[in-house]
Amino acid sequence: MGSLYQTNVSKSSTPNIIQDLKVIIHETTTILPPQETEKRSMFLSNIDQVLNFNVETVHFFVANPQFPPELVVEKLKMALSKALVPYDFLAGRLKLNPESQRFEFDCNGVGAQFVVGSSEFELGEIGDLVYPNPGFRQLVQKSYDEVDMQDRPLCILQLTSFKCGGFALGVATNHATFDGLSFKTFLENIASLAADKPLATVPCNDRHLLAARSPPQIKFDHPELLKIPTGIDLPNPTVFDCPEGQLDFKIFNLTSNDIAHLKKKAKDGPGSTNVKITGFNVVAAHVWRCKALSSGSDYDPERVSTVLYAVDIRSRLNLPLSLACNAVLSAYASARCKEIEEGPLLKLVEMVNEGTNRMTSEYAQSVIDWGQVNKGFPHGEFLISSWWRLGFADVAYPWGKPRYSCPVVYHRKDIILLFPDIVGASNNEVNVLVALPSKEMEKFEELFHKFMA
Incomplete structure (x- = not known):
């Protein structure tokens, strides 16, 4: 039970991959909306605030x-330009309002970016x-960290062609712009506009629908x-708790x-039945x-482990x-390690299910x-980030559906990724990406197979 891609580079079973894709950038263009859009500041919800x-x-x-x-380059440029009218915030910039001390989108129409590159390889040569693959980072144009925040593009598309005629579309967006569902809708709209069709879905941009109540009513623990205590900056969510070089990762x-x-x-x-x-x-x-039973060097049966996982609240709050x-x-679901180790699988499933059911409209x-009221962010032992059924590979572009769609992975021990298998495989297959220090990884792998038996 449970096959394993061994991806620690010291193992002989590492997939045959090319880490340096030898990408050359030929062109970087600013894409503007085809017509002038309203200059305005866009409210960002308290959820958006911590996703910079x-x-x-x-x-x-x-x-x-x-x-x-x-x-494809010409069609995507045209599609992105047209999309910057209904998605006017993507042509804007993120700014901090000095009075409210809140992030906002400055919808100023200065544009998104489009990058054209090429690789020396064929698509079939770059591996599984x-x-x-760390080399996939070359297929997405980084936002400009050395540039002031208010000058960084919120959306960058990069098309990298391979020698076989295949290509990769890399998309970098500030997380404050989209969650997984709305990003898929954006891709569907880009695909539709690239086919000279109208938008597949007209986006609703009213983020006040997720505004806090006045006065706030915190009714739950x-x-x-x-x-975050006053006077301490919110930590950068991309900071590892140990350097990437000290982590093994496996699928x-x-x-x-x-x-x-x-x-x-x-x-x-x-x-329970x-x-x-x-x-x-x-x-x-x-x-x-x-994960709970492999964490740390000393096993403490009384330690409480908390897992976090995302729940879409659109239906719960009657949002479009x-x-x-x-x-x-x-x-979230929390339990002592002793319960997690000794309890039946059904009990853990029940706790995960309870975490989802807890997210009522009033709780949300x-x-x-x-x-x-509080400056803070989600907090647990680790987060399960599921891309399993977002369906990015189902988006139909004029040139076909993607062979595969995936996040560019930056390994963190506090995030475990779930993502689908390649197109054509069973929709029910899932790949679990784990990054841990070597000793913890050994324990995790042992437990993974033990509890599958």
Whole structure:
């Protein structure tokens, strides 16, 4: 049960990959909206406020003779330009309002960016696309860290062509712009505009729908949130708690049979018969158990482990599905290590399920109000970030659907990624990316297979 991509570079089973893709940048262009847009400041919710960092994704396409890369470049430039009217904030910049001390989008129309590059390799030569190749970082243009925040583009597209005619579309956006669902909608709109069609979905840009109540009403305890003491800056969310070079990383592949096995194991074990046993719930419970019991050098059965995972709150707050923003909050499950080790899988699944069910409309609004009163951010032992069913590879562009879509991975021991297998494989397969110090990784791997048995 549970196949494993061994991705510690010291292992002989490392996939054959090329880490230096030898990318040459040929052109960097500022893309402007085709018409003047209203100059305004856009309100950002308390959820958006703590997400001032870049999210980078790469979307790989095989060669299509009808759409050589140079034609795709022109169509994408046109599509992005048109998109900057309904998504006017993407042509703006992030700024800090000195009076409110809150981030806002300055919708000033100065533009997004488009980068054109090429690689010396063919797409088939760069190795397993599922493997989080460090070389993929060359396929996404970095935002300009050395440039003042108010001058950094919020959206950068990079098209990198390969010698075979295939290409990669790299997208870098500030996380304050989109969550996973609204980013997929943005990609669908880009695809539609590139095909000379109208928008697939007209975005709703009213982020006041996620404003705190006045006065704020914090009606629940929020152990999943950590307040920052006055006078201390909010930590940069991309900081590792140990240097990347000190982390091993591995991909644990769970097939549809593995997931069915975990579901059956939970269902047949002792505990409540009313628990919702979903693919995500059993995978999250299994990963939580392995992570909690592998953490640190000294096992403490009384230590409390807390796992965080995202819950979309659009339906809970009756928000439009087209809302372009971050409408996701961190649900949590907590238990002592002794319970996690000795309890049945179903109990852990139940706790994960309870975390999701806890996120009622009133609880979600209480979290938003908490953010109005306190300067802080989600806090737990680790976060499960699931890209498993976001469906980026389902987006139909004029030149076809992506062969694979994935985040550009920066390994952190406090984030475990779930992402889908390559197109054509079972939709139920999931890859679990884990980055840990060597000793913890050994323990995690041992537990991963032990609890799959």
